Amino acid sequence: MAEQDNMPFYQKPEWADVVPIPQDDGPNPLVPIAYTKEYSTTMDYFRAMCKTQEKSERALDLTKIVIELSPSHYTVWYYRQQLLKELNKDLKEELEWIEWMINDHPKSYQIWHHRQVVIGRIANTLFPATSTTSTVAPITTAQATEAAVDFDTLSESQKAAVHEMVKAELDVIAESLQEDTKNYHAWSYRQWVLAHFGHGPWWVDELAYTEELIAEDVRNNSAWNQRYFVVTNGKAEGVTEEDIQREVQFAKSKIEKTPSNESPWVYLTGILRKGNHPVTEIKEFCESLLSAPRANFSPFVHSTLLDIYEVEAKEQRSAASVEKAKEEAIMLAEKVDPIRLKYWNWRKAQLQKIDVLA
Incomplete structure (x- = not known):
């Protein structure tokens, strides 16, 4: 048994019925890619799965093998998302695997988007009456500001569950940002998490979080950008005059310390414009x-x-x-x-x- 565990999957008996499909680069490829034998053979089997649209445990296992070889292979991620749904898999287990993948590949857009899809599906299961927007579409600036869960209409137990879910996701993202505070994909996903679940108490915490990051590094333009996102999207009633005045003073205090730092200047003029101030x-x-x-x-x-x-x-x-x-x-x-x-x-x-x- 131990010997079979170390054996490549395609040499195992349960894969004997699959006829691999080689990559077709035409008769005279100009610049053929020098794939490793392991990757090339694995993809041959994946193409066979795609051709038959097989929805099975072994197909799911195969997507994991391919992804760990090539984390940015978006076609495989999409196929895996279909399999998770068809096989009714435990999505919490999937989150654990995604977190492991994030630790190894923090700048893979496909990993962060996959986590968005999984969290969106969990939310749809817990709060089907309030979740309305797509959870499969790519993260975009427009989508990041659309709430799919109306937090104010939830029961107290549901609010607690949402708050716990959001906090867990923000913790995962924050841990990744410790390694690279300007990871664009992590920040994009963070904005989606904040907004997807409505105007909950996490917005106040997020404002404090950006203040901590800016205190650590006043030139952290990603933290300044996140602060603007929070201030302009964090309240159902929109930006208030009190918000504008507070943020103007905040930016001024940072400019006084580092007057040649572009970030607070951009933030200051942006906040003034948002509040229709000259x-x-x-x-x-x-x-x-x-x-x-x-x-x-x-x-x-x-x-x-x-x-x-x-x-x-x-x-x-x-x-x-x-x-x-x-x-x-x-x-x-x-x-x-x-x-x-x-x-x-x-x-x-x-x-x-x-x-x-x-």
């Missing part, structure tokens, strides 16, 4: 930074002031604001950001077109 609202703050030696050579301080003075010049038809904007454009072109000299000179030329009062 960029001129932070004029005094930006001007106050000029007295700080480090900030005076930050391209983001000067480019934001250029934007502010340009807006003032257009709205007030102010010649003084045009001159201030020109000074900022010159500063950027000649001293602070000369690598984009042509762009800043173009911006300066555009200022000449503003109709100002005599």
